[in-house]
Amino acid sequence: MKKKKIIIIVIIAIFILMLIPIKDRLWDGGSTEYKAVLYKYTKIHRISQTSSTGYEDGWELKILGFHVAGEINTYVEAEQDMNKLVSCLENELGGYLVTEQDDLIEIQLSEIKNVNKDKIDIFKGKYASKHKDNMYFIIFPKNGTYESEVMNVFDEYFSKRFTTYQTFSSPVIPIIYVHTENNDIDMEDLTNKCVTNNSEKQSKSIPSNIIKKIDKTNKIIINAGDKELGVIKDSNKIKEILNAISSANRYGEYCLSDGHGFEFKMYDDKKLIDTIQVWGDGKRILPESINSCYYSISNGTDLRKIIENETDYIFYSILDYSDPGETCDTALEQIYENNGHKYYLNCIKSDKVMIKFMIDNKVMTLKSALETNLISADKIADDYPDVLIKK
Numbered sequence: 001m002k003k004k005k006i007i008i009i010v011i012i013a014i015f016i017l018m019l020i021p022i023k024d025r026l027w028d029g030g031s032t033e034y035k036a037v038l039y040k041y042t043k044i045h046r047i048s049q050t051s052s053t054g055y056e057d058g059w060e061l062k063i064l065g066f067h068v069a070g071e072i073n074t075y076v077e078a079e080q081d082m083n084k085l086v087s088c089l090e091n092e093l094g095g096y097l098v099t100e101q102d103d104l105i106e107i108q109l110s111e112i113k114n115v116n117k118d119k120i121d122i123f124k125g126k127y128a129s130k131h132k133d134n135m136y137f138i139i140f141p142k143n144g145t146y147e148s149e150v151m152n153v154f155d156e157y158f159s160k161r162f163t164t165y166q167t168f169s170s171p172v173i174p175i176i177y178v179h180t181e182n183n184d185i186d187m188e189d190l191t192n193k194c195v196t197n198n199s200e201k202q203s204k205s206i207p208s209n210i211i212k213k214i215d216k217t218n219k220i221i222i223n224a225g226d227k228e229l230g231v232i233k234d235s236n237k238i239k240e241i242l243n244a245i246s247s248a249n250r251y252g253e254y255c256l257s258d259g260h261g262f263e264f265k266m267y268d269d270k271k272l273i274d275t276i277q278v279w280g281d282g283k284r285i286l287p288e289s290i291n292s293c294y295y296s297i298s299n300g301t302d303l304r305k306i307i308e309n310e311t312d313y314i315f316y317s318i319l320d321y322s323d324p325g326e327t328c329d330t331a332l333e334q335i336y337e338n339n340g341h342k343y344y345l346n347c348i349k350s351d352k353v354m355i356k357f358m359i360d361n362k363v364m365t366l367k368s369a370l371e372t373n374l375i376s377a378d379k380i381a382d383d384y385p386d387v388l389i390k391k
Helices: 002-019 079-097 148-161 187-194 208-214 235-247 303-310 366-371 377-383
Strands: 022-025 032-035 039-047 055-063 066-073 104-106 120-128 135-141 164-170 173-179 203-205 219-224 227-232 249-251 262-268 271-278 284-287 316-320 333-338 341-345 353-357 362-365 388-390
Touching: 079 120, 079 135, 079 173, 079 187, 135 148, 148 164, 148 173, 148 362, 164 187, 173 187, 208 235, 208 271, 219 235, 227 235, 227 303, 235 284, 235 303, 262 303, 333 366, 341 377, 353 366, 362 366, 366 377, 377 388
Parallel strands: none
Antiparallel strands: 022 032, 032 039, 039 055, 055 066, 104 120, 120 135, 135 173, 164 173, 164 362, 203 249, 219 227, 219 262, 262 271, 271 284, 316 353, 333 341, 341 388, 353 362
16 A cells, blocks of 8 residues: 555656746747646747737647647738838838939849749849849748748849848848948838837836936946957047937847847946946847846947947958859968968858948958958958968
8 A cells, every 4th residue: 555655646746747847938039938748838929020010929838749729919910011011111222223314123033043932922123224233122031931041042143243232131121132332221220211110119218226327437348258349438429328328228028038249338437337238239238237138229329330430340240152052162262362461261152252241231242341441351260260261
């Protein structure tokens, strides 16, 4: 009898353990998963390209792997609202492409080689009749799935035609590719013109005692990890940063699970007042003295621009548009020379290795970026030694 009781207790204990969930934050925009052996409950808040808010929310319950209940609100607006957004983007982009003597000529999706039409929901392409190098694409993949194999064909289309162009994507608008004479379109301004912000949603400001404290700042040290990037002492620049911080708000309790990349250490003379954590998009911040989700700057200030203007740091990434299945001639290809040093790509593909400058969304060949001194070869060789080799 005693042995039977022990078995029953063990079974009950095992059953209880099978009901205990492990909490996990997902990398889809902020969903939270509670996963146990017998079931999985997901509180959904994930990025959705088809949602008018940029997110879809809801919940889902699975028992033994089978969906038993759930509800998702994607906030999808009526089709006319989607068409209104695309029409606005077309109107704004068209203004950059044409002169009074120009017409806009439509580009058919069939003109784009190797595109998977089944995965494209909306495609709009236009070029200027008298300035045929002025063109744009607006692309909505189906279900908001921006897989690389879907978008690579559009990357290739532009990279083969132009050494420099712009590309931009956001949770609330489709991907945009555009080439103009100066490639100087302000994409964020474009977004603000075409996307109506919901001013009625509840927001929380940074606590007034934190704002009052950092208002005494007269020196800011900018760090990236353990590396000091620069020091700001100019009172006008400090005021600009303080105004941006004061404008920041938090909407809801959800936040992306990525971490900050920079720190603004706020000093009153030699006294450290607070440290402002700054995310890589230049729009999200969090005072270190607050244990909460980040706040979003609402007055239009982009802290990335301040970091670039006040330090030697450049926001960029390397893009390799070569076909993964394509054989690359493994001979080293020299693309730059400076101060007695030569710089080589690891194989011959200089027309397919691009650099994207994050702030102006400008994409150009790595070779062009080096030749025009927009970025140093030493920095590329240090950051991407598998791409650029210094000898």
